[in-house]
Amino acid sequence: MTRLATEALIIDIPGRASGSPLNLAIEPGQVWGVLGPNGVGKTTLLHTLAGLREPRSGQLLLDDTPLHDIRRKTVSQQMGLVFQDRQDGFPATVLETALIGRHPWLSPWQMESGEDLAIAEKALEALDVIHLKDRLVNTLSGGERQRVAIATLMTQSPEIWLLDEPTNHLDLQHQTAVMKLLRQQAAEGKAIFMCLHDLNLAARWCDQILLLYPDGQACWGPARDMLVTSALESLFGQRLLSAELDGFPVFVPG
């Protein structure tokens, strides 16, 4: 059980005013959704939280210890990230790709054991890509690659899962399957924090919402309080119609 907190965090987006500092507490069991228009800094925020990018000011605390004071390897046992785009310079199979998730858990001299292999195969199964395990990743479709990337994170099995648009390229049933998987991981004590561009996915599956505005302002809180039509209309500059279906709000462009 690990908790990630930000103290007066301002992400560094060149040429933009600092806006409002973020004081987030990402707790085990929570599913966070980050919403905001393109270019607002969702990806930058995720990279900053993962410690891959320096913030303009403020700091990050992993279980009350500043992220800076923790070894990179230890951090990567606690926190993992699914990137929005991936580069594959060299061909690799799906299974090999998932297995790199074990890297933080192995010493330099260790080879991957049968146990590591089992963890990777279980993750591939959970993401419904186990039948592709010997295929080269660069021959897969966008949605299949996306699921392999999530399976790699699952193989890494950190306490905090950061995901950049995890439903990109996914068809409807796999969107649902991935969201269900993330909710189930949260129920088992992981903390989930993801950027989304689909309001309705956020409304259906997230319990905490962070809204990022183009001028650097931000507000966050329980999904019920955040997903208000007027706030979302000003966020995206788009008139919205909303209704409630089965207890969840639904938004369509007006």
Added chain:
Amino acid sequence: MPISSPYKPLFVLLLAGFMAALLSVSIGSTAIGFEDTLRVITGSGTELQQTLILELRLPRTLSAFATGGLLAVAGALMQVLLRNPLADPYVLGLSGGAAVGALLAMLAGAAGFLVSGSAFAGAMLATLLVFGLAHGSGSWTPSRLLLTGVVVAAGWGAIITLILSMTPASRLPGMLYWLMGDLSNAATPWPGLTILLLVCLMVFPLGRALNVLARGSLQAAALGVSVRPLEWSIYLMASLLTASAVTMAGSVGFVGLVVPHMLRLALGNDQRLILPACALAGGTLLVLADTLARVMVAPEQLPVGVITALIGVPTFLYLLYRSR
């Protein structure tokens, strides 16, 4: 794949290297049969055979092996560093810097050790120049490093042409042989072999981190790799390997590009396997190429770089053509 007898290919390559070395020391102006060669290696045989094999041919064979191994490992490392399977040890202008160093020494009338030392200095200067320039005022990315290297290499090329055009005709053949790669002046194989062995040992614990780095620097950082120190060490190691190879044999082309590429096609992309395999296969290839270079137009010798290029160019084009 790391699991299920990963080292079998290495044993096969080791055996191939040994056979190639045996072939290489038994062929030449005086052919010595396999049986006699084995007898010499185990300590008997006639005095003439001993001198011929142990003092004349074996050092050259070992130099060829070391040069090939160094270049192939350097190429494989550069490919991971630049995340580009088509990079080679010379792509960042290393051979250009070494060539300018060597040619300047030759122009000044030096020979032997001075030429080698000057080549080594040139290669290291080229390394620092490219690294400093690519680093610039910000961070360096693989594409920026590559571009800087290619442009600097073009600069070295111009200087080489300038030197050649100012050189008296009597000294030109030696220079041209150096530029094409030639093992007849290799002094001793031991520094090269030692460096090759050391780097192979060092690279093994780094192997998995290199695998992760091949997926991109952000992904590697997210998996706990200290990307910048790792990239620095790969760059320095690859430069040192290349500089040692160039110092021994001049600029031998295509080994560093073709060998890692072929091995990746055959063995996959686990650097823990590919790097030692490169050392063995690169060495073997150059031993064979050098044997050909010695005997094809005997008693004249061809520069070994001509042979590797003649083999390398069609092989590489074929592989490229076949891979979509």
